[in-house]
Amino acid sequence: xxxxxxxxxxxxxKRFMKKFLFLLRHIHYTIMAxxxxxxxxxxxxxxxxxxxxxxxxAYPGTPSTEITEYVQHSKTAKENNIHCxxxxxxxxxxEAALGMSYAGKxxxxxxxxxxxxxxxxxxxxSAITGANGGLIVVSADDPSMHSSQNxxxxxxxxxxxxxxxxxxxxxxxxxxxxxxxxxxxEKYQVPVLIRITTRMAHSRSGVVRSDCREQNTLHLPSxxxxxxxxxxxxxxxxxxxxxxxxxxxxxxxxxPFNAYHDGPDKSLGILVAGIALNYLMENFPDRKxxxxxxKIGQYPMPRKLVEKLVGESREVLxxxxxxxxxxxxxxxxxxxxxxxxxxxxxSIPRTGELNPNILAVALGLPDTQGLPVPxxxxxxxxxxxxxxxxxxxxxxxxxxxxxxxxxxxxxDIGCYTLGALKPYEAINSCVDMGxxxxxxxxxxxxxxxxxxxxxxxxxxxxxxxxxxLDAVNDKSPVTVIILDNATTAMTGGxxxxxxxxxxxxxxxxxxxxxxxxxxxxxxxxxxENVTIIRExxxxxxxxxxxxxxxxxxxxxxxxxxxxxxxQ
Amino acid sequence: xxxxxxxxxxxxQGIISIASVIGYAALQEKMFLKQSEVHGMSQRGxxxxxxxxxxxxxxxxDLIPFGQxxxxxxxxxxxxxxYLSYLSPTEGWLVTNITPFNNIPNYPDIEExxxxxxxxxxxxxxxxxxxxxxxxxxxSANIVILGAASPFLGxxxxxxxxxxxxxxxSKEESVIEKNLExxxxxxxxxxxxx
Numbered sequence: 001x002x003x004x005x006x007x008x009x010x011x012x013x014k015r016f017m018k019k020f021l022f023l024l025r026h027i028h029y030t031i032m033a034x035x036x037x038x039x040x041x042x043x044x045x046x047x048x049x050x051x052x053x054x055x056x057x058a059y060p061g062t063p064s065t066e067i068t069e070y071v072q073h074s075k076t077a078k079e080n081n082i083h084c085x086x087x088x089x090x091x092x093x094x095e096a097a098l099g100m101s102y103a104g105k106x107x108x109x110x111x112x113x114x115x116x117x118x119x120x121x122x123x124x125x126s127a128i129t130g131a132n133g134g135l136i137v138v139s140a141d142d143p144s145m146h147s148s149q150n151x152x153x154x155x156x157x158x159x160x161x162x163x164x165x166x167x168x169x170x171x172x173x174x175x176x177x178x179x180x181x182x183x184x185x186e187k188y189q190v191p192v193l194i195r196i197t198t199r200m201a202h203s204r205s206g207v208v209r210s211d212c213r214e215q216n217t218l219h220l221p222s223x224x225x226x227x228x229x230x231x232x233x234x235x236x237x238x239x240x241x242x243x244x245x246x247x248x249x250x251x252x253x254x255x256p257f258n259a260y261h262d263g264p265d266k267s268l269g270i271l272v273a274g275i276a277l278n279y280l281m282e283n284f285p286d287r288k289x290x291x292x293x294x295k296i297g298q299y300p301m302p303r304k305l306v307e308k309l310v311g312e313s314r315e316v317l318x319x320x321x322x323x324x325x326x327x328x329x330x331x332x333x334x335x336x337x338x339x340x341x342x343x344x345x346x347s348i349p350r351t352g353e354l355n356p357n358i359l360a361v362a363l364g365l366p367d368t369q370g371l372p373v374p375x376x377x378x379x380x381x382x383x384x385x386x387x388x389x390x391x392x393x394x395x396x397x398x399x400x401x402x403x404x405x406x407x408x409x410x411x412d413i414g415c416y417t418l419g420a421l422k423p424y425e426a427i428n429s430c431v432d433m434g435x436x437x438x439x440x441x442x443x444x445x446x447x448x449x450x451x452x453x454x455x456x457x458x459x460x461x462x463x464x465x466x467x468x469l470d471a472v473n474d475k476s477p478v479t480v481i482i483l484d485n486a487t488t489a490m491t492g493g494x495x496x497x498x499x500x501x502x503x504x505x506x507x508x509x510x511x512x513x514x515x516x517x518x519x520x521x522x523x524x525x526x527x528e529n530v531t532i533i534r535e536x537x538x539x540x541x542x543x544x545x546x547x548x549x550x551x552x553x554x555x556x557x558x559x560x561x562x563x564x565x566x567q
Numbered sequence: 568x569x570x571x572x573x574x575x576x577x578x579x580q581g582i583i584s585i586a587s588v589i590g591y592a593a594l595q596e597k598m599f600l601k602q603s604e605v606h607g608m609s610q611r612g613x614x615x616x617x618x619x620x621x622x623x624x625x626x627x628x629d630l631i632p633f634g635q636x637x638x639x640x641x642x643x644x645x646x647x648x649x650y651l652s653y654l655s656p657t658e659g660w661l662v663t664n665i666t667p668f669n670n671i672p673n674y675p676d677i678e679e680x681x682x683x684x685x686x687x688x689x690x691x692x693x694x695x696x697x698x699x700x701x702x703x704x705x706x707s708a709n710i711v712i713l714g715a716a717s718p719f720l721g722x723x724x725x726x727x728x729x730x731x732x733x734x735x736x737s738k739e740e741s742v743i744e745k746n747l748e749x750x751x752x753x754x755x756x757x758x759x760x761x
Contacts, residue, residue, distance in 0.1 A: 078701075202602065203603040203604070203629040204600070205601045205629075206599065278628045282627040287625075287627070314568035355633075356630060357633050368632055369633055369652065370654040370659070372688075373649065374683040376679050376683065377648060378673050378675060380612075380645075380671055381613055382578070382611035382612055382613035383612045385611060419609065544675070
């Protein structure tokens, strides 16, 4: 009885807190002076700093880069010795963050969605080891592929690992969720995934800060074997995760980020996840939704709230940015009595980012249109900057390959991927970080010789070194061109992990010194560069050519800084 | 008051600076703001656009619905036409530079582009590069365009002057003066041609 009363009290307290927090936020919204104008990325970074972060780990990737950069530029971070330098790749970042969590401190690891593929091994296993200090993984999805090779939905990873997922609908929620996520992570000793999309990452809005918290002190997990995933221990840990999962669902049922709003018109129930809420609200200028509405910001899905929505409404519209994950869950395999509408039945396009018009059409509201775009319109794709060293590298490579049948250049992910476009049309693949070297090797193994890999210095240290080792071990006849511009250019010029050491790394991996050739990608050395590339293409083994010249954008930035300091 | 604005241009032309100035001015007026930017790949000489929404009431969507933008502000003529699907057909204004930024091999005939702009029912088209040079700073074409757009933004002209002083506060006084002049030349153009 006593426990029942306590539970009732708890529930009442929670409800009160929910209302109170809502009111508080509302009041805050009207006091603009307290607000900071932040990108979603920046809101997450500031949230982490305010919530007692000790280290952020990441490899740059649009649209996640600005999270780490915000911490790097923060005075507080510097004063409090918060770790914020770039990691070699997402896997090393994830593991370092897990290590910091092991040591009892709060750690965050950030990546773009495809980065989570790279970090998948430690990520999935971190759910089994559990966390000690709060551990938050931020994955930034890119629906519509604004700057990515796919639009995979990170929520599947969260579900796969069976960890809680937080998905903000506003920059304020993004900030709040970091505080909440760290507390949650420590309460249940589990990593928490925050999933955002490009629009949340790169959209600015007002954010109100909450109280700051000190960093954790060093403290190890109470069970020192917890992180030893030998089968006997892993089985126990896995069962523990499964047991804890029902508490995650319970937390979702009562989460401040999940909310059920009743509406008088039961002909339709609407379920919106994350930022989709904003597009829905845009269609109702008075912000009053006539239908029952379930807003989701925390996973696993709150089953009772979903049942309530489905039970109350004649049909249900499910709106989520990314894959139709919730829709698939609710629709199930066997057709139910309720009509479920969403991306599968064409109510919402199957691919791409959501917007207010898509919601209007799905709701049967009038769609709005602007003026027609004249027929003369042409695309203006991104391109290599004037003076970019890659231009000279591609010109030399193209000249050498002119004599051979086309289709032998395997490339990678970076500015140089733009070499696929006119006028260079110099590359034939771009798949994932590091795939240039290994794909060239596989093609060479198949007898396709000469086979060329083109990879940037930062991509090489991210995921190219192990592939080069494979090629060396097999003496594969590949020519690896490592475009060394001493930076991670595509994401805005972040430090590159191997600057000044590319030859040494190649030597260390076992590439013969005579076949490591450094060239200067400048017009005046064109003939010389053509000769060197030709020589190495003719070599029946692994050769590395390093066209070395600093990125024109970082040179420009550096010069301007120098000029400013002189003044 | 609510204004939905599409900012358009080519990477590096300074549309984010325009957004910052308008944003600062709006915040001083205690308005709500949402601004969605383009980062990453598209910045390398490609087309860039930004959704900027300011309002005295809370704003829902980070994206402006099609056909509902009050204003397209463009630093480049071809780019001014790319996002017409966002412009309100009944009330929207287009304010654009007429000096092309030609970094593509198939840039359409500029006369046809200008003709396309002239077909828009409410538009202001000006040579912002020329006016920027007159103001003493060739780089300030974006601020000229902002000045030309200022009558349609629902904020007093002084608010933009204050915002420029704030946004460029770390620069020399002469830079601020040139930008204020650029702003004024753009404003004068619209006042005389509306």
